[in-house]
Amino acid sequence: xxxxxxxxxxxxxxxxxxxxxxxxxxxxxxxxxxxxxxxxxxxxxxxxxxxxxxxxxxxxxxxxxxxxxxxxxxxxxxxxxxxxxxxxxxxxxxxxxxx
Numbered sequence: 001x002x003x004x005x006x007x008x009x010x011x012x013x014x015x016x017x018x019x020x021x022x023x024x025x026x027x028x029x030x031x032x033x034x035x036x037x038x039x040x041x042x043x044x045x046x047x048x049x050x051x052x053x054x055x056x057x058x059x060x061x062x063x064x065x066x067x068x069x070x071x072x073x074x075x076x077x078x079x080x081x082x083x084x085x086x087x088x089x090x091x092x093x094x095x096x097x098x099x
Contacts, residue, residue: 016031016032017029017030017031017032017049018030018032018046018068020046020068028048029048029049030046030047030048030049030055031046031047031048031049032044032045032046033045033046033047033054033088034087034088035059036083036084036087038079038080038083039079041058042058042059042060042061043056043057043058043059043071043080043083043084044056044057044058044059044068045084045088054084056071056077056080056081056084057069057070057071058070058071
């Protein structure tokens with residue numbers, strides 16, 4: 001993640017797409033690749049539409065609202081990245097192409 005993204009987001013009802021609001025107030029539409037847990041913390045993997053880059057965020061849900069949290073610690077990011085690579089395969093990306 002080279003750009004720090006705002007923590008606000010919106011999604012459609014089945015949470016297959018999320019619109020991230022960037023620091024410059026532009027929106028980035030992302031497919032939700034999936035949710036996963038590492039050491040009792042929840043994370044979400046997003047793929048911007050028409051891209052193959054994966055964005056990883058912490059994920060918290062409160063009263064039907066959710067918040068994405070930037071992973072700012074390098075050690076935490078490495079652990080989350082390794083977990084992501086173990087859980088998700090190339091087939092998961094191919095499913096995005098079918099949407």
